[in-house]
Structure formats: C-alpha cells, structure tokens
Amino acid sequence: MKNKYFKKITVACVATFAFIGLHNTTVEAITEYQIVNVDSLAEIGQAYGPIMYEMKEKDKQYDEEKEYIPYKPDLFEKQSQDTEVEAIAITEPQSSETEMAAPESEPPAVTISNEEKDLFARLVEAEAKGESYEGKVAVATVVLNRVDSPEFPNTVTEVIHEVVGDAYAFSPVQNGEINEPASDEAIQAVEEALTRQDTLNDSVYFYNPEIATDTWITTREVVKTVGNHVFAK
Secondary structure, eight states: OHHHHHHHHHHHHHHHHHHHSOTTHHHHHHHHOOOOOOSSHHHHHHHHHHHHHHHHHHHHHHHHHSOOOOOOHHHHHHHHHHHHHHHHHHHSOOOOGGGSOOOOOOOOSSOOOHHHHHHHHHHHHHHSTTSOHHHHHHHHHHHHHHHHSTTSOSSHHHHHTOEETTEESSHHHHHSGGGSOOOHHHHHHHHHHTTTSOOGGGOOEEEOTTTOOOTTGGGSOEEEEETTEEEEO
16 A cells, blocks of 8 residues: 555656656656656655756756857847838838829919900910911010010000000001900910010010011011011010
C-alpha cells in the first residue's frame, strides 16, 4: 500500500515538473528518461535529482543561445518614421493629366454691358468686314485705346457715336452699316480685345491707305499694318 502511494506521488511529481519544466527541453526530458519505482520521498530526490538538474542546465543553455537585441530608442524611432513615410508615399493619390484642371480663359480687363458689347461687335463687323480675325481684334483694340485716351470720350458707346465736325468718327455709324448683326468672329474679336493683352502700342487710328481721302491721317505714326488697314497713333 505504501509503495503504491509513493509511486502515485512519483508519477504526479514527474508529470508536473515535466509540464512546467521550461522551454523546448521539456519534451526531450520526458522522452529521454524513464520513471523509477521508489518507496519514499528521499528516494524520489535521489532518483530524479540528476534528471531535473540536466533539464535545468539545458534550459539555461537554450536561454544563453537566444539572440539578444539591445533596445535602441533612436533606431526604433527612425524605423517608425521611415515606415510612416513609405506608407504615405504608397497611399498618396497620384494625379493624372486628365484630372488636371483646364486653365481658365483670360478674364476681361474691361467690363461692359451686353448691350454695349453688341454695339461694339457690330461696329467691328462693319469696319473690318472681309478682314482676318487679327484685323478685327486690331479694330476693336483701337476703340478701347480711345476710351483710355484723354483725347476721346470715356465709354465704348460714346467713342462709337462720337461726332467729329459734321460727321460721325466711324463711317458705319454714318451710313447705317452698324445696324447689321455681328458675326461670331467679330463677337469673339471683341472678347479678346477686352482682355487688353495687346494694345498695339496705344494706336488710336486706323485707315485703309487705298481709299483714304484725308491726307492728315497719313501723317500719323504708323504702328502696324494688318491686312488692308494701317494702325497709327
């Protein structure tokens, strides 16, 4: 009876030590050693003392062989920052050329009412009919240069309807051609002239040298010739 009691204690102790016996040497220790029949606690110590000592030594050797990596705060912080930068670089959306906003058209430097703009375009159509788009823009530019000049009225409408002597300054106003509708090209020419990108060196006169009857106009400083018109100041 006593022997059976100690045998049970022996089995329980060995199982317990084997379970808590540390790390990877536990399985090796259990498979490498066998249970010895003993009749007292003293015999248990004598029988299993060497086994447990060897298990402890193997665990100690295992711990010593583990790679030891010292904690370096600076290195850890740098690695964290590098990871964060890399994540941002990966997740940041890439803009394509098709997503880029188209440049806005040049806003007008001079603002006039739609009614005045229609009158303006009809004058350009009448004065520069048959001329190129550039020629139409140049005629519209002369009108705006006159508005800016202290020698002429201060609005587009007043410049167009200005009377010089006994006649209007612009022949289409005199002969009624200004009442004809403007072409799309003349309307666009007025819009471009209103941006004031090119003032033709502040030219305030234009004429056709083939049909001009006023010799005074030919004495003005010529700035540019566009199509059939000479622009001067």
